[in-house]
Amino acid sequence: MARRRKLTNPLGLAVLAMLMGGPMHPYQIARLLKHRGKDDSIKIRYGSLYTVVQNLERQGFVEAEGTVRAGHRPERTVYRLTDDGRRELEDRIRELISEPVKEYPIFTSALSLVAVIHPDELAGLLAERLQVLEIEIAATTGVVDHAVAHRLPRLFLLETEHGLAMKRAEAEWVRGLMRELADGTFPDLKFWRAWHETGEFPGELADTDWAQADQAVLIQREAYHAPPPGRTDRPGEAEQPGQAEREVDETD
């Protein structure tokens, strides 16, 4: 048997779950997943599906039970779940439920680089985002209401409810930040504006310990470095918005 590694691929796990209802060929698995609305929480791409299914077979989590063909269409392989596959599925779901996994949402990444945007412009961008979020929240609420009306058990709606809770939390956070930007209670707004408008990092912040620690990282062992970065003939280019960040260490 091929060397087996832990399966954490969501599409792979979904394939195993669908096969618990009986053998199927890959395209049919995808069709069932989409029909059940699982494509909202699991990325389903045909390009990946066949590779994922082959990997599951190689790892012994599924096995081919035959190939059928209708006319001259591409033939299709029907797969069944193995006992190992069922165990792996259950073990992985347990693990994914009980242990948070470190992820890097793209909005969080963008927020960490948001200093490159003028604060007044940021307010407008957040307003746009909030509009879209509110539409998504309304749409998802509609989905939940419709499901309830059709007696779909909440067991099959947990991921939708969770997603809804997270969207609501993000909308709330965005509203709070917008409020602070609008009424001027967001601290250091003057410095942020000035930084964009003059292109120079404010002097009164340059002597804080984190700003100096920042500089220290830039200036490493001199014997090994090119001239210090940022030292160009253009005044003010150094310490542009987008850098001079905090040096606070965080636990991962």
Added chain:
Amino acid sequence: MARRRKLTNPLGLAVLAMLMGGPMHPYQIARLLKHRGKDDSIKIRYGSLYTVVQNLERQGFVEAEGTVRAGHRPERTVYRLTDDGRRELEDRIRELISEPVKEYPIFTSALSLVAVIHPDELAGLLAERLQVLEIEIAATTGVVDHAVAHRLPRLFLLETEHGLAMKRAEAEWVRGLMRELADGTFPDLKFWRAWHETGEFPGELADTDWAQADQAVLIQREAYHAPPPGRTDRPGEAEQPGQAEREVDETD
């Protein structure tokens, strides 16, 4: 110039942002990012860094300004940000702030397949998750407090505050679900338990319209199919936990 595509790679955007402070070589960019704690919101891997930097160069967002060497160490290329790169960075950050991007968090995926777990066991797994979440929340709160004490501007903490808000929301949601599982107010608990304990899908749900729509998806044009999946010699194997999901269509 190479054909340019929109840059949405977070590491690429982070590289551009760091270069706003002046030219640097790749390893130094990574060091500065880590020093500023950006590795908490942006995945930084040396294996990807050099490829990403080369792609940025090919796309004209950065340009090499020279190669230096100290002793017999590997030589290193110093890169500078171009005007195109600065524009691309600002444009992409605007877009990522204003338009939510569809993502597939692994916990949401796991929730969509959670029917394979017995509800009593699920309660315990959620309790474990909640414990870890509360530790992470405490740790992140400590990071924020420490940063504030060191006069780090909140501008440089937005992604941490946002992350904190999202963790709190998830913890709240997990507590709510645990409460419903514990006090029995979660609907259909009996059916979920019975499904696991007998291995048979409850008869009273089998005639709901979504359950029948589910069956319809499984039974497609008969001329093209192998015998219906799940029809095996083992009684009860069809309709195992993990399938028989909702057929409610959601907007993407």
Added chain:
DNA sequence: CTCCGTATACTCGTAACCGAATATACGTGA
């Protein structure tokens, strides 16, 4: 009856990611 859009079903070539390896240099402890 014919044609065309869509459904069914699968695959390939390319791009991206990254773990682990490589090589030199420095600093600290014995």
Added chain:
DNA sequence: TCACGTATATTCGGTTACGAGTATACGGAG
């Protein structure tokens, strides 16, 4: 002074993801 662990700095080979292409078949409209 020497040795070793760690820092600095980059690269390679393997794996995964997937957009777009391929081919056959069906159903509806004209």
